[in-house]
Amino acid sequence: MAPLLEIKGLKTHFSTDDGILQAVDGVDITINRGETLCVVGESGCGKTVTAMSILKLIAMPPGRIAAGEIIFEGRDLVPLTSNQLDEIRAKEIGFIFQEPMTSLNPVLTVGEQIAESLRRHENVTRKQALERTIEMLKLVQIPNAEGRVHNYPHQFSGGMRQRVMIAMALACKPKLIIADEPTTALDVTIQAQILDLLQDMKERFGMAVMLITHAMGVVAETAQRVVVMYAGKVVEEADVDALFADPRHPYTQGLIRSIPRIDLDSEHKTRLEAIGGSVPILINPPVGCRFAPRCKFAMDVCTEKEPLLRQIAPGHRMACHLGDVQLGDAAGALA
């Protein structure tokens, strides 16, 4: 079966005063129907820009989709105008944003903000839209939905607002939900509730979820497949089990080692490992591997030639010059 969404060679560039910022530089991501795909990477690696590019929600100008195809259900979204995309926004692809505190309009009731999407995309009366809005609020477990529908965002807590955001994204029953760090701004206890709710909704409506996060814990808990991004490129892609059991790219290994462990007894506890350095600035990036300056295994070839994404096992792809064998050895030597 054809995948639901196929991003091919996407390049999203921003023109700045200092030159062209290549925020996303040749990204391939495929999402199948009904699956949860996690996109992981640290801040500034281009994961949000990739997601925003799908529905052209980036500011244009200065942003620009320089190359690539975004094929959703067999139709390329890149050449579409904003007006044409409006038919797909919310109706086919729903969006959940990171900051529930700022992502809701403070002067409109939450009910209106959910209902307007229904009225736009589905042929419903005001009354029907209100009824369906209440239904959605109940579904995301907001107590006293009939009363709360007329409340303003400031009358809700952060977790409740994120539930409202989810209700809003789900209102038109889209085939794909893009959740951009939906739990980052929330308390840890609320994070788990929101992730559970998302999983729940996903199963109920049979949608696919593209979950963007930088928390490996969230990945382990929710994903079926994982795409690891670094500096505007995909560096590794695998099923979640394969990725955690056998991470191949040095960056992925670093990410996994940076997860705090509480399951080890005290004598095995080691200092938490951080990846030194920071994400390079993506204006005139260096040739070769973008991770090389921070990589423990960097070789001469890494600064000369860019590693290409290649298949190393069924369903497992990565972009690194290290062969499987050497990498295993190196990791062994390090441990």
Added chain:
Amino acid sequence: MSQYVLRRLMIAIPSLLGISLVLFVVLALAPGDPFSELATNPNVPPEVQQALRARFGLDDPIYLRYLHWLNAMLHGDWGFSFVSRMNVDTLILQRLPATLYVIGSAQILALLIAIPVGVYAATKPYSLFDQIANTLAFVGFSLPTFFTGILFILIFSVTLDWLPFVYTTDIKATGIHYVLEMIRQAIMPVAVLGLFQAASMTRFVRSAMLDVIRLDYVTTARAKGLGQANVIVKHVMRNAMIPVVTLIALQMPAVFGGAIVTEQIFRIPGIGSLLISSILSNDTPVVMAVTFVFACLVVLFNLIADVLYGWLDPRISLR
């Protein structure tokens, strides 16, 4: 809500008392009073002058005079204009319609220009339209009304002879001709005042829109596929108008002040020109009354701004 308004009006009482006291003291300290003219008139004997001054209490201590004025005001007695030989309240009511007509039309013109231009410029920042609008706004903002007013008179009245340059309240025509003449003579003052207001407001609307247009909830709205026009009007404008409404309401007293100049240029017999002429002729009761009316307007428009603010922004509850 009505309780809030009532309480705010109660709070306004002490501030109005304070303002009136300051105004009164400043006017008392200024040289000259309504009868200083009599001193130079050889036909009025000094005893008569003294008797008159004593009768109106002009030589009483300042606090007694203030209490006297306050008492009269509380009884609805605004005083008597010695220059115009009529009651001050009648005089003000006579002059007010012309001022309200010109200022009101100018404000409406300013809003009709500023909101669409500011909003459209903000949706396409740094476009050609935005650049032109910005430049024109800057020019309009930099030219004082006494300059543009005279320029307009020179072009449209003197050179082209299209419009009258003296505003008159006793138009001879009746019916539709009266209306047309009223409009014709108001065009220049309204344009001068309105364009000046529009210039600063346009810049303000534009920047308020730009502040909101980048916010997260606007992206949320766009992600719902609502369409550009809907997103701008429903999600951006509604929020951007909150500071704009406040600014306009708070600017109203300044607008009245600015109208004084315009009224002088076009000889509009409004409340502003009344203030100027009564200052020049030492008509203290009128000066006091007009400045006090301006003070009341400041308090009133502050209150209106707060009420509007609470109405536009649900996060603010007026208690």
